[in-house]
Amino acid sequence: MPVIDVSQLRKAYGARRVLEDVSFSVERGEIFGIVGPNGAGKTTTVESIAGIRTPDAGTIRVLGLDPRRERDTLRTRLGVQLQSGDLPDKMRVGEALSLYASFYRDPADPAGLLADFGLDGHRKTAYGKLSGGLKQRVSIALALIGNPEVAILDELTTGLDPHARRETWRMVSQIRDRGVTVLLVTHYMDEAERLCDRIAVINNGRVVALDTPAGIRALAGPDASLEDAYVTLTTTGSDR
Numbered sequence: 001m002p003v004i005d006v007s008q009l010r011k012a013y014g015a016r017r018v019l020e021d022v023s024f025s026v027e028r029g030e031i032f033g034i035v036g037p038n039g040a041g042k043t044t045t046v047e048s049i050a051g052i053r054t055p056d057a058g059t060i061r062v063l064g065l066d067p068r069r070e071r072d073t074l075r076t077r078l079g080v081q082l083q084s085g086d087l088p089d090k091m092r093v094g095e096a097l098s099l100y101a102s103f104y105r106d107p108a109d110p111a112g113l114l115a116d117f118g119l120d121g122h123r124k125t126a127y128g129k130l131s132g133g134l135k136q137r138v139s140i141a142l143a144l145i146g147n148p149e150v151a152i153l154d155e156l157t158t159g160l161d162p163h164a165r166r167e168t169w170r171m172v173s174q175i176r177d178r179g180v181t182v183l184l185v186t187h188y189m190d191e192a193e194r195l196c197d198r199i200a201v202i203n204n205g206r207v208v209a210l211d212t213p214a215g216i217r218a219l220a221g222p223d224a225s226l227e228d229a230y231v232t233l234t235t236t237g238s239d240r
């Protein structure tokens, strides 16, 4: 059984149809990427999977559960790091992890996570004083505090410098090595190529390609890069 199964999702905001037909399945242990132009519907898709938004039509199962109707059961098994997941600036890193841990019956050990993510020395630092890269590490650690089986990571390296991006990639690989299935939204083709086992390209609310990075590259010709293939597949983008 796939860990995430999305079938024929549709969603409109008023007259604006954002998801026309989105279907894909994610297998256990995969890092599955979602890429697509601004406004293509990526966040709407992953927030629907997280049970935060309700699609107009289609079905979603995560670990066999309906993310909307069985949200409470799923909450402890799904970790979400979303674009808007900022913490109050004054909250200390250690406090944030302990607070989030208190929401779960069987959380990960906050001290262990801080050590794993190289945040030991920042336990008492206020979140607002952290660099972008460290903030990102905190938000990934928070997504994992409930010991989830599935983690959703949305644009986690946007705005990071190359060192911090590579450090974040190392962490995502580490998450997968723990056996967590990862759904990753990204705008960076190098990131998708480096991390993802398979990628869904979404354009204008539809999945226009779904394959391994090599399979998607091949769609644009023998010497094409993933970015070449992406640009070819998404030339009629949504908000550009």
Ligand SMILES: Nc1ncnc2c1ncn2[C@@H]1O[C@H](COP(=O)(O)OP(=O)(O)OP(=O)(O)O)[C@@H](O)[C@H]1O
Residues within 6 Å of the ligand: 013, 018, 036, 037, 038, 039, 040, 041, 042, 043, 044, 045, 239
């Ligand atoms: N709550 C909302 N009400 C109205 N329109 C919305 C709402 N949320 C998103 N939209 C619109 O739906 C479209 C798809 O948004 P979504 O955030 O899913 O795209 P995205 O692919 O994640 O884009 P980006 O790469 O810019 O984050 C956009 O045009 C956006 O403006």
